[in-house]
Amino acid sequence: MDKQVIVSISREFCSGGHQIGEAVAKALGMGFCDRNMLDEIAQRKNIRIEYLEKYDEKPRNLLLSRRVGAFSNSIEDIIAEMQFEYLRDRAASGESFVVVGRxxxxxxxxxxxxxxxFVMGDEEDKIAEACRRYNISREEAAAKMRRHDRARKQYHNRYSEGKWGDSRCYDLCINSSRLGIEQTAVLLTEYIRQRAARF
Amino acid sequence: MVAQILAVVIFAVMFALIVWDKIERHIVTLGCGLLTLALVFGLAMRDGGAVWETLNIGSIFTPGFWYSAGINWSTILFIAGMMVMVEGMARAGFFQWLCMNLARLVHYKPVPLFVTFMLISAFLSMFIDSITVILFLAAVTVELGKLLKIDPVPMILSEIFCANLGGSATMCGDPPNIIIGTSLGYSFWDFLSNTGVMVAISLVLVVFYFYFIFRKELADAAGGFTPENLPDPKSAIRNRRDFAVSSVIFACAVVLLVTHAQTGLTVAFIGMAIALVTLLASGRHMLFLLQRVDYKTLLFFVGLFVVVSGLEQTGVLEIVAGFIGNVSGGNLRLMVAIIIWLSAVASAFIDNIPFAATMLPVIRSLAAVQGIDPATLAWALSMGTDIGGSATPIGASANVVGLSVAAKNGHFIGWGRYCKVSAPATVIVVAVSMLFMFVRYC
Known part of the structure; x- marks a missing residue:
């Protein structure tokens, strides 16, 4: 990419958003940013990676946290802010990259x-993917999907003005069940190419 | 009855919204304050006098203005004044200079450093709000921790506790004390000779307690120390003139506060005078200092006092006072025990400022009905609300700020670790204060 392009992918649990993001980054020769940013943050701030992983993309506990001005006792809030700072720095460096979540x-x-x-998927497809990925029953997969999506929604809405999954907050909302993960990635790659040409 | 229900509902909604933390808390209290004026005083009570009394503007030029019910403007003016002074001190580099000098004074040895920072945290918090004290102390502790290769968490936890403890010693140390003092007409010296004595005794115990709890960490820390890397405390001073001026202003503020009962100056006047001098001395930085004032907190207080007035004017707080009176059966010891422990437990989980503002009319009413000295109950309320907040990470603003500074530097302190250390210390101090009050006042 000649010009800087940053693709942010918000995704429903097991909708394939992560794989689509990886495929797009690979196809366009861009950096890919997901949990791996925690390694860099841990190194930069001299923090044990387990701490960061434990609270990554987790919503804060409403009753156990409090904010005083710009300060919060919630570890979730502080780790989220570290990731946001990392993303702002990376964006400011002029690099093109795909970032999943956060x-x-x-x-x-x-x-x-x-x-x-925003990448979504049909419920049955997502449940089937969760069963396959985690080797769990259909009921367990459905429960896991609901739990994760609720947490992602809370996390997103805590730090964002727009609502998670609200089409007005995204340039493109796509259902990966329609074309499958590979073809969705191809379509998205082409869309990004065309958009980048207009920057 | 309708007015009482409305007042309680508005109060409960305000608390819930503060806990929810999605809407800024000054907007919450101001919104609920407006609802109190419109629904409780206007619609249900149809009492324009209650609105006038709550806004507390009519009596602005009378002495009663400073002690009457409604919006406690005295508290707000004093806090605003101190905010300006503290900003001036911070801008001059006073706090970093003080901390670095103290560290050098004890030759950067872990145990003396640990004890000195606890004591300075308590001392500074007697005059300056504990948020500012912890903000600077925790930041310096983290830096020293890096340079001296010691874990800063034990020091930060003990500094937080001592900041809350020190704040309870004086009238201006903690917002609940300012509210209690200005509302009941107590002086700086009244606090120092009552809560101050309890704090002095507790501080000795707390220093030993924290040393005992962290003795292993402190022993391990000894030896990893590299004096050549340490910065000169003078490097913290950004401007010599500003530094000298802010130090003199701080000294004057301390003298004026300690002697305000003798001079007859109100704390609101002192706060405003100190702010004015700070602003005049800051010259071209005047606008910067004014911009740094936390107006949101001041507005939070305005709304809060109106909502609490709703409970007071409708007689809800008299019912609460009557309930405490009935439960205690007129026994002063039981009343002290109920107030100090109730305040401590509540303040451990909810903001102690609204709690103190709510409980104040309760103890006033309780003292009047039971024919006892309101001061005894006031000291119980002060110690309970100020110390109780130390028990949990969310109990006091200083805790949140201290833990946040530590976490931003990679030292995460969760609820478990915090409470394991600070909750027992809180219980010790509350119990000691209660026993002291039994012996001295009951």
């Missing part, structure tokens, strides 16, 4: 090079 659509909002995308 409220990137909201954190980097206002940048012309940002293309926010």
């Amino acid at each position: 409220c990137a659509d909201s954190v980097l909002r206002g940048r012309k090079c940002l293309i926010p995308v």
Whole structure:
């Protein structure tokens, strides 16, 4: 990519958003940013990675946390802010990259090079994917899916002005069940190419 | 009855919204304050006098203005004044300079450093709000921790506790004390000679307690120390003139506060005078200091006092006072025990400022009905609300700020670790204060 492009992918649990993001990054020769940013943050701030992983993309506990001005006792809040700072720094460096989750659509909002995308999927497909990925029963997969999506929604809405999954907050909302993960990635790659040409 | 129900509902909604933390808390209290004026005083009571009394503007030029019910403007003016002074001190680098000098004074040895920072945290919090004290102390502790290769968490936890403890020693140390003092007409010295004595005794116990709890960490820390890397305390001073001026202003503020009963100056006047001098001395930075004032907190107080007035004017707080009176059967010891423990437990989980503002009319009414000295109950309320907040990470603002500073530097302190250390210390101090009050006042 000649010009800087940042693609933020918000996704439903087991909708394939992560794989689509990886495929797009690979196809366009861009950096890919997901949990791996925790390694860099841990190194930069000299923090044990387990701490970061434990609270990554988790909503804070409402009753156990409190905010005083810009300060919060919630570890979830502080780790989220560390990730947002990392994303802002990376975006400011001029690098093109794909980022999955971490409220990137909201954190980097206002940048012309940002293309926010939301990936969803049909419930049955997502449950089937969860059963296959975690080797669990259908009921367990459905419960896990609901739990994760609720947590992602809470996490996103805590730090963002727009609501998670609200089409007005994204340039593109796509159901990966329609074309499958591979073809969705191909379609998205082409969309990003065309968008980048207009930057 | 309708007015009482409305007042209680508005109060409960306000508390729930503060806990929910989605809407800024000054908007919450101001919104609920407006609802109190419109629904409780206007619609249900149809009492324009209650609105006037709550806004407390009519009596602005009378002495009663400073002690009457409704919006406690005295508290708000004093806090605003101190905010300006503290901003001036911070801008000059006073706090970093003080902390770095103290560290050098004890030759950066872990145990003396640990004890000194606890004591300075308590001392500064007697005059300056504990948020500012912890903000600077925790930041310096983290830096020293890096340079000296020691774990800063034990020091930060003990500093937080001592900041809350020190704040309860004086009238201006903690917002609940300012509210209690200005509402009941107590002086700085009244606090120092009552809660101050309890704090002095507790501080000795707390220093030993924290040393005992962290003795292993402190022993391990000894030896990993590299003096050549340490910065000169003078490097913290950003401007010599500003530094000298802010130090003199701080000293004057301390003298004026300690002697305000003798001079007859109200704390609101002192706060405003100190703010004015700070602003005049800051010259071209005046606008910067004014911009740094936390107006949201001041507005939070305005709304809060109106909502609490709703409970007071409708007689809800008299019912609560009557309930405490009945439960205690007129026994002063039982009343002290109920107030101090109730305040401590409540303040451990909810903001102690609204709690103190709510409980104040309760103890006033309780003292009047039972024919006892309101001061005894006031000291119980003060110690309970100020110390109780130390028990949990969310109990006091200083805790949140201290834990946040630590976490931003990679030192995460969860509920378990915090409570394991600070909750027993809170119980010790509350129990000691209660026993002291039994012996001295009951």
